[in-house]
Amino acid sequence: MNQTSNVRQRQLAAAPRGVGFMCDFYIDHAKNAEFWTPEGKRYIDFAGGIGVLNTGHLHPKVQQAVADQLQKFSHTCFNTVPYELYAKVAEKINARAPISGDKRTMFVTSGAEAVENAIKIARAYTKRRGVIAFNGAFHGRTNLTMALTGKIAPYKVDFGPFPADIVHAPYPNALHGVSIEDALHGLHNIFKCHLAASDVAAIIIEVVQGEGGFNVTPNEFLRALRQLADEHGIVLIFDEIQSGFARSGKLFATEWTGVEPDLMTIAKSLAGGFPLSGVVGKEVIMNAPVVGGLGGTYAGSPLGLAAADAVIDVIETEKLCERATVLGNRLKERVNSLKQTIPEIAEVRGPGSMVALELVKAGTSEPNAEMTKKVQQLALENGLMILTCGQYYNVIRCLYPLTIEDNVFDEALNILEAAVRQAQ
Template sequence: MLNEQISARKNSAISRGVGMQTQIYAARAKNAEVWDVEGNRYIDFAAGIAVVNTGHCHPKVMEAVTRQMGLFTHTCHQVLPYENYVGLAERLNAMVQGDFDKKTVFVTTGAEAVENAIKVARAYTGRPAVIAFGGGFHGRTFMGMSLTGKVAPYKQGFGAMMPDVYHVPFPVELHGVSTKDAMDALQKLFKADLDPNRVAAIIFEPVQGEGGFYPAPLELVREIRALCDAHGIVMVADEIQTGFARTGNMFAMDGYGIAPDLTTMAKGLAGGLPLAAVVGKAEIMDAAGPGGLGGTYGGNPLGIAAAHAVLDVIAEENLCARANELGSRLRQRLEAIRATTPEMVDIRGPGFMVAAEFNTADGTAPDPAFTQKIREEALKRNLILLTCGVYGNVVRFLAPITIEDEIMSEALDILEESIAAARES
């Protein structure tokens, strides 16, 4: 079967709303390599969008899932609970920042985690309003979509968003927005449109994902924490893309030394199986009554088993340190490329959550067309890259943290060739 034959079937069978960056149909994968149905080999610098941080088909993860499959695959934890769900909650409660008692709920997707975090915050505070940031991404459900600070393609054509959701600018020095600008916008919001005593939660990503891999300045995180404390607002850190060693810490908030009240997580949690969670202060997490949280598939036994193995692999293989090492290598290579590439205006990101931003050669405007050329040239050379950013002018690098050194070197050579080819075209 050829890729183009499957693609033709896809066009007839699947909604066009499911966007696809490639028409390469995967047949098998191992660590940072993927082979398509035609037998072509690719180096994967997407990792399922930061999902397989521990690599495709890590033996320890596969063994754990296989073992669980031989026992049972589903009972619904709300009907017949299982011990490893409890054990994983205990492990995550101990890992997340904060010197206070914590509790956890498991769901299936990142969007569900965000939805439940907002539900919990509203139940705890008795307030309706939520504040998010421009450029943020929090999912495609209606609350997630409403919180997301990017219209195209996430909000277009879907009608009215959820009420009582407000956005303020996210600090991006490159784009002329400072932490002071963001906090001033919050204060103006409180003066003009929103009583802070009506706000249930402020949600933010420690490093914006879809928005362009912009790290939140330390001062912003401090200011949000202080503001939440002053007004009784729940501080929610969306760690769905930043979690599980990606930023060189287990969670990005570890690098700030500031504890959020609630943390949402998914993606890298279960090594490719659908599992997500909300972890936070016990008194807040207990605000919802029995039956108010959960879901039929929430905390599925296979995902729970995989997540236990993922946490073991991160610890045993020291993947936080590995992320910092790989990120350093990548940034050094990008800096060398930047010396002859005026279009590359910024290199950023903690750990192995690195991005490069591209403008026109004169540096005056974002250049999404050039950025897409880089992705396309890399694809021709069998390297899978992802773009992101409000303007679509950012290449983000999300290879598995377990990538072998020789494959990393091969990928960096391809990247350099691809950028050069994009400049020549």
């Protein structure tokens, strides 16, 4: 029995089946955009821990920052014994967040925890209960964030009931027949039939949907949300958990929109693979909860903050926002050339290096989940790991490290092209 088979048997005997996994192999070690199995097989990583590794596996500066912090202390609980790193990284985020005026940043551990705290803060500020999210959204796996998530399988199956006063609105998606006008009509219908506008604490939306299919929210729709929020005293929250930290070609995808949220949630590539998330927003809103109302045992881990401090420096010194645009354009150019001869490619979209391919059945607009899965499997067999997403499971998303070497990137594009052609 080889090592992989042995580990698989142990896992099946020790862990529940609900903890799903995509690959039938295990990682042994990794560097930048590549990883290797215990048997020595190499893979190019176009998943990046689901958007966590914009600076790559074990970036030397991030690795060194965490190693240095480990020589000092690993944990105190910030609510008990605070440390300077929290203030330092909060200052960096405040200085860079695309929100005008005085800002505050708090740190927690996971993306879902950041979203929960953003909702708590909005409710404390408005003294209201209702929250509006959107179809196709993904905001997390806790009870509250499952309620906000606009996709049932596999995230919400058998896990209800969910919190009340959360309503989903249509998400504008022209490819699937939902116009901006349709989406706005759906919002106004909510105010008539489900929640009075005066009872809504927050509207939360992803600037670019992640799990929903890398759908780019139209700027016109975001402007309408801003106007609606201002009109009714609603807190507007942008979820930047997957789209942040250079992935879109800007530090935050919000910067492409010209629209300011009141709060933003951040996580994933914030700390280059170490658990850290946060909420950044307007001072008057962030300061609404009572003293002691925000926090958590591991909230603002010193190891995660050390990593985040280094990640922000790496993004700026290595010009990863610019690199995201260069790589994304190369990927889109390659796939758009394929689109000329492969009618199953309905759309290639996304800002910077947040790029997706949506596949349909040739000659129709019907989602092609079967071909999408086949592309993923063929790519994996040839040493490239890619992810799928979308409400209909028919979208291929690319989340490679922005630090990927050019020759490795070209190799990956060759594998991806071959997989798409073979999957027809």
